[in-house]
Amino acid sequence: MRVLGVIALLIGLPIIVIGQVLTETAQQDWRAGELARVSDGSSAGAALVADRVDNVISRTTAIAATPSIRDLVAHRDVLGLEGALGDLRPLYAGDVLRLFVLDPQGRFVASAPAQRHLNGTDLSRTEYFIMATNPWHAYVSSVDQTPFDDHASAVTIAVPVLDGLRNPIGMLSAVIDLSQGQSWLKPLGALLDEVYVIDSQGRLVFGVSQVKGSSTLDRDLRADPNVLVALGGGDVRTESDDLFSGARRFVAAAPINIARWYAFAAEDGSKRLAALSRLSEGLLVLRLALLAMLAGGGIMLSRTVLKQQRIALANLQRLNKSKSDFVSVVSHEFRTPLTGIQGFSEMIRDEDLTTAEVKEFANDINKDALRLSRMIGELLDLDRMESGRMNQSRARVDLNALVSESVAHERANASHHTFVIELDPALTEVWADHDRIVQVLTNLINNAIKYSPNGGTITVGTARLDDAAHCWVRDEGMGIPAASLELVFERYSRLETGHTRTIQGTGLGLPIVREICQAHGGRVWAENNPGKGSTFHVTLPFSIRDAA
Amino acid sequence: MSRILFCEDDPSVHKLIRMALRNSTHEVLMANDGAEGLAMAKEFRPAVIFSDVAMPVMDGFQMADAIRADPELASIPIVFITASIQRADLEEAIRRGALSVIAKPFTVLQLRELVAAVV
Numbered sequence: 121m122r123v124l125g126v127i128a129l130l131i132g133l134p135i136i137v138i139g140q141v142l143t144e145t146a147q148q149d150w151r152a153g154e155l156a157r158v159s160d161g162s163s164a165g166a167a168l169v170a171d172r173v174d175n176v177i178s179r180t181t182a183i184a185a186t187p188s189i190r191d192l193v194a195h196r197d198v199l200g201l202e203g204a205l206g207d208l209r210p211l212y213a214g215d216v217l218r219l220f221v222l223d224p225q226g227r228f229v230a231s232a233p234a235q236r237h238l239n240g241t242d243l244s245r246t247e248y249f250i251m252a253t254n255p256w257h258a259y260v261s262s263v264d265q266t267p268f269d270d271h272a273s274a275v276t277i278a279v280p281v282l283d284g285l286r287n288p289i290g291m292l293s294a295v296i297d298l299s300q301g302q303s304w305l306k307p308l309g310a311l312l313d314e315v316y317v318i319d320s321q322g323r324l325v326f327g328v329s330q331v332k333g334s335s336t337l338d339r340d341l342r343a344d345p346n347v348l349v350a351l352g353g354g355d356v357r358t359e360s361d362d363l364f365s366g367a368r369r370f371v372a373a374a375p376i377n378i379a380r381w382y383a384f385a386a387e388d389g390s391k392r393l394a395a396l397s398r399l400s401e402g403l404l405v406l407r408l409a410l411l412a413m414l415a416g417g418g419i420m421l422s423r424t425v426l427k428q429q430r431i432a433l434a435n436l437q438r439l440n441k442s443k444s445d446f447v448s449v450v451s452h453e454f455r456t457p458l459t460g461i462q463g464f465s466e467m468i469r470d471e472d473l474t475t476a477e478v479k480e481f482a483n484d485i486n487k488d489a490l491r492l493s494r495m496i497g498e499l500l501d502l503d504r505m506e507s508g509r510m511n512q513s514r515a516r517v518d519l520n521a522l523v524s525e526s527v528a529h530e531r532a533n534a535s536h537h538t539f540v541i542e543l544d545p546a547l548t549e550v551w552a553d554h555d556r557i558v559q560v561l562t563n564l565i566n567n568a569i570k571y572s573p574n575g576g577t578i579t580v581g582t583a584r585l586d587d588a589a590h591c592w593v594r595d596e597g598m599g600i601p602a603a604s605l606e607l608v609f610e611r612y613s614r615l616e617t618g619h620t621r622t623i624q625g626t627g628l629g630l631p632i633v634r635e636i637c638q639a640h641g642g643r644v645w646a647e648n649n650p651g652k653g654s655t656f657h658v659t660l661p662f663s664i665r666d667a668a
Numbered sequence: 669m670s671r672i673l674f675c676e677d678d679p680s681v682h683k684l685i686r687m688a689l690r691n692s693t694h695e696v697l698m699a700n701d702g703a704e705g706l707a708m709a710k711e712f713r714p715a716v717i718f719s720d721v722a723m724p725v726m727d728g729f730q731m732a733d734a735i736r737a738d739p740e741l742a743s744i745p746i747v748f749i750t751a752s753i754q755r756a757d758l759e760e761a762i763r764r765g766a767l768s769v770i771a772k773p774f775t776v777l778q779l780r781e782l783v784a785a786v787v
Binding site: 453455456457458459460461462463464466467470481484487488491573598 | 677678680681683684687688700701724725751771772773774775776777779
């Protein structure tokens with residue numbers, strides 16, 4: 121259901137990393153033989169690992185990456201929840217009655233509207249929520265047992281709240297009033313004779329009926345002999361294929377999986393079909409009219425509506441997933457410079473340092489802050505470039521001059537390396553964006569430094585080709601695995617290949633270089649040197665006419 | 669007073685650790701990557717090794733494997749420093765025989781407490 125996707129989106133919680141540490145150490149060292157077992161692939165070994173991990177987690181005050189949902193709720197002061205409730209309202213046109221925030225065990229943390237007691241029930245002591253701890257579980261409260269509201273029927277949906285690293289930190293439970301009619305049920309209701317939502321015990325939660333004289337709202341479906349057939353099991357096929365062909369058309373239009381078909385005789389003697397479907401853990405019982413023509417017209421209409429809903433939900437889910445991936449990857453990268461900024465400033469604050477030490481640490485903070493700033497800039501740049509929002513201003517650019525400047529600038533950060541420049545004096549100007557070309561050169565030079573941690577010579581050269589300028593950066597470092605020569609230009613590729621752990625950086629420098637080169641009609645590629653290290657090549661056409 | 673080894677490739681974090689522990693009662697050794705860490709472990713037999721996971725030349729996990737494979741080093745406890753706390757990463761660290769894991773960013777106080785607790 122849409123609300124689930126939106127609830128998930130609303131929980132764009134900031135990632136607050138608490139790198140808190142074991143205050144009492146996990147003193148138990150590995151007992152003899154255990155260590156060998158954890159990696160033997162056996163289930164006993166896996167259990168041992170899981171047990172150990174739980175032990176580590178339970179012994180720390182917060183080795184997990186986010187604070188508890190209680191802290192978050194306290195931080196947002198419940199007003200945030202009111203806001204979330206308000207955000208959901210338009211979707212359901214007032215059907216969301218209440219939002220509850222639960223901890224991972226399903227216990228009450230907060231609610232919006234804020235109140236701890238409802239109809240005499242102390243929410244913090246209620247058992248109700250414990251049932252809502254299965255992710256995506258739709259717990260349907262029956263007609264006469266809704267503890268929380270005066271409405272005739274409500275469904276409660278609990279969804280997990282995940283932080284940016286996909287750790288579950290709590291649950292959100294939304295109580296939705298069905299008696300007003302759900303917008304997503306309405307098209308079905310218009311199409312069909314009758315639509316029911318029943319809970320897993322067969323008790324009616326909500327119903328829409330076109331059949332005159334039939335009021336289903338206060339009827340226990342189990343008393344309906346027709347429905348008993350549907351629920352009682354046993355696939356009853358009839359000889360009338362047109363019943364099923366109409367049904368199949370309906371199924372094709374509806375975003376629900378039909379688990380079973382039942383055909384039976386209704387009390388008026390007409391033959392009817394019922395389809396049993398599971399929809400978010402609730403059960404939807406449909407009755408199809410014999411008159412397939414009517415159904416045909418209705419199906420066209422509902423197909424459009426339902427398809428739109430389906431697309432919207434898929435987009436939300438995709439957006440949510442890529443947002444989570446993005447957030448998790450980025451937060452990973454930012455933590456390293458943050459460690460320096462945090463630590464050095466902590467020492468300045470807490471310790472008696474000499475002036476010289478203070479200045480030194482301040483310099484370290486500054487370097488890390490600049491690094492972080494550059495990472496953020498690259499991230500935004502790449503995003504803008506990829507969505508075509510990057511503005512470029514072209515001018516005549518002297519590539520040789522830019523190379524000299526970039527090298528002079530970057531060599532200050534690389535004391536272990538020797539820099540050699542080989543410029544082609546015949547290289548004329550290129551029509552390009554000055555700042556972007558500087559960005560390309562800076563990135564490639566920094567890469568060369570990163571890929572050669574043991575020092576060596578970095579050579580930057582230019583050459584004039586017939587229709588383009590050629591520039592290269594060569595290092596004498598570790599080289600790039602042949603399979604990854606293309607992959608390094610992908611965003612965050614380092615974090616997905618097996619070689620990731622050995623190479624530092626934001627993972628964005630090379631994708632940005634590629635975007636810029638392509639925007640100029642040029643190319644960038646990498647190759648490994650015959651000796652040590654690799655060389656990155658860039659070509660930039662002299663004019664748009666020469667663009668590749 | 670014990671000998672402890674830190675393996676951290678990022679120059680800023682490396683320096684931070686060095687500065688934070690400069691007055692420590694323990695002898696603090698610093699390595700820049702997993703290969704250097706392994707060599708220093710062999711030569712100096714530290715009481716505990718703290719290691720970053722992502723490092724060039726040889727990463728933290730590869731180094732841990734090599735240490736476990738060497739009977740003379742295998743008993744040295746290892747604590748991993750990581751920028752990513754997900755259950756899967758914790759499990760992998762434990763599977764490599766980690767004593768524990770500390771997450772970046774850590775404060776200087778946390779670092780010192782960890783050393784005091786583990787060494």
